[in-house]
Amino acid sequence: MTEQVHLEISDEIAIQIQNMNKWFGSFHVLRDIDLTVNRGERIVVCGPSGSGKSTLIRCINALEEHQKGQIIVDGIELTSDLKNIDKIRSEVGMCFQHFNLFPHLSILENCTLAPIWVRNTPKKEAEEVAMHFLEKVKIPEQADKYPGQLSGGQQQRVAIARSLCMKPRIMLFDEPTSALDPEMIKEVLDTMIELAEEGMTMICVTHEMGFARQVANRVIFMDQGQIVEQNAPEPFFNDPQNPRTQLFLSQILGH
C-alpha cells in the first residue's frame, strides 16, 4: 500500500453540521447527522447504496434541502436565502458521478463559464486560469474539443478542473470513479490525490478503499441515513467496531 499523505490540519472549521435531518416525502433519509470538518481535512464517506451518503454531501452545497438542524459552510449558514446559497456554491466545488459537463460548450468554455459569469473574471484571465488547471489535470491539449469527444476519465478530470477554476475552498466528490472503466479510475484518483496533497478540504463519497487508506484523515461509514462509525483509516479498516461496518468491509474487501 502506498504511503499515507500527511498534512497539517488547521483548527479552523470548514463545515459544521449539527443534528441535521432530511426527509424525501415521508422517507427519513438522513437522521441526526453531526459532522465537523476542519480546513484541510480529507474525509471519505462510504456505505451501502441507499445509505444517504450522496444525499449528505448534496446537502452541503444545497442541491438538496435539509429540513431540520444546521449546516454551516465557511461560516455561512445554509438557509433558504438564495443569495447565501449562491455564495456557498461558488466556494464549494463539486464533482458528479456522471461528470455533468456541458455538452454544447468546448472544454475550455466549460472551465471559463462560471468564473466569467459568477466571479466577473475577464475572459482572458479566466482562460489562463482554465489552461493552468487543465494542465494540472494533464489534458491541456483537449481544450478546444467538446466533452463528447473525450473518454470518461478525461471528462471527469475536466469536471475537476472546471470546479477548481472557481478556486473553491472545499471540494465535494460524489462517487467520481463509479462510472469509469477500471483503467481510467487511476488517472482520476491520481488527480484527486494530487489535490489532497495540496491541502484541499475534501469530502469524497467513494468505494475506492485504496484511495481512502492513502488519502483520508477520517473514514465515515453510513448506513440507513446515520453515521455508524468514523475513524482514522488504519483503525477503521483493520479493526472496525460496529458489526454493520464489519459486514460491509468484509464484502467489499473480501475478494
Added chain:
Amino acid sequence: MAHKIASFVRNELIPESPPPVSETGAIKWMRENLFSSPLNIIMTIASLWAVYTLFNSVAPWFLNGVWSGNSVRDCYEILDGATGACFAVLKERWPQLIYGFKYPPSEFWRPNFAAVLLCVAIVPVLFSTVSKKLFLFTVVYPFLAFWLIWGGTILGPIVAFAGCAVAVLASRRLESYGFALAALCGFVCALVCWIFGGYLVDIGKDFLVLPSVPSRDMGGFMLNLILGTVCVSLSIPLGIMLALGRQSDMPIIKWICVCFIEFIRGVPLITLLFVANVVLAYFFPPDTNIDLILRVIIMITLFSAAYIAEVIRGGLAALPSGQFEAANSLGLNYAQAMRLIILPQALKVSIPGIVNVAVGLFKDTTLVSIISMFDLVGMIRGPILSSTAWNGVYWELFAFAALLFFVVCYGISQYSQWLERQLETDHR
C-alpha cells in the same frame, strides 16, 4: 481426450483491395433498390408509368401557358382549344397578389425596400458567425420596417424604440435588486417615455413623413410575410417564457402558464381570429381602436406561443437533471443557468418542433382571409376570382400561391436542418 489446438501466427497483414464490381456503383444500387424481387420490378415499372402520365398531362399545360392577355377569354382565344395554362392572370394581377388591391402603387418601393432590409436584419439571427455589430441593425429593423410599410412620421417609431431602449437600460441597471423590480421599473420608464414621446409626435407631425397607408389597405403575400415574421419572432420568446413558467416552483406563475397553454391549445385558431376581429372590441373602452392587424398578430402569436411552449417543455424534459445540478453547483443563478446551460441545449433539441410550429404558423396566416383581410389567398378568392375578367382561373392562381408558400417553408426547413448540423457537438 485431449483436444488438439491448431496454433497460428500471422506474419504479414492482408493488403486492402477494392470490392467486386457487381457490388458497387449504379448497377448495384439499381439491383438493390429497384429490381430486387419480382414484386419490386412490377412496382418500379408501375411507378415509372405513373410519373410519365403525370408529366405528360402537366407538361403541355405548363409549356403552352399563355403569359399575356387581359382576361381569361384572351387566353382561350390564343390557345384556340389546345390545353394550356392561363398565366396571364399572374402577370396582370401581380401587384394585387403581392401587395393587395389598395396599397398605393407609387409606394411599392417601400415594402420592397423593407423586404430587402429584412434579409439583412435576419442574417445575424440566423448565422452566429456574423459580426455582432450587425445585430444592432436587427434591433432597429422592426421600427424602421414599420415606418417604411405603414408610413407617417418617423418620430413615431423613434419614440417607440426609445421607450423600449430606456426600459431595457433601466431594468439592466436594477437587475441586481431582483428581477420583478427591474421589470416593473423598466415598464414604468418605457410608459413615461411613450407618453412624453406622444406629445413630441403630435408636435412634429410633419417630420420625415412618408404617405401613410392604413392597415386595412395591406394585403397580398406581403400581409402573409408581415404576419409570419412578426408572429414567429414574437412567439418564440413568449413560448420560452411560458415553458419556463410552467416548470416554475412558484405556484401562481405555474398555474397561469398551465391554464393559458391548455386553453389556447384547446381552441381553434379561426375562433381566436374571430375573437380578434369582433369580440375583442367589447373588452376595450369604447373609444379605443386597436388596429386590426395588431389584433390578429396578438392572437396568432398567443396561439403559436402555446404550441412552442409545449415543444420547448419537451426539450427541457430531455435534459438530464445533472445539467441543472452542475450549473447550480458552480454558483450560477437561475437566470444564468437557464440562459447559458439549459436553454441552449433544450432549444437545440426542440429545433425540429419549433420549425414545425413556425412553418405551420406561416401557412396559417392565410386563415385571415376568413375575417375579410385580403392576404394572398384572400385576394385570389375574393377580388381576383370574382372579377369577370378572371373568373374560373383556379389552377394557375392557387398553384402560384402554393409555390410562394412552398419556397418560404422549404427554405425554413432547410435552414433548420443546417442549424441542427451546426450545433451537433455531442458526437453521439
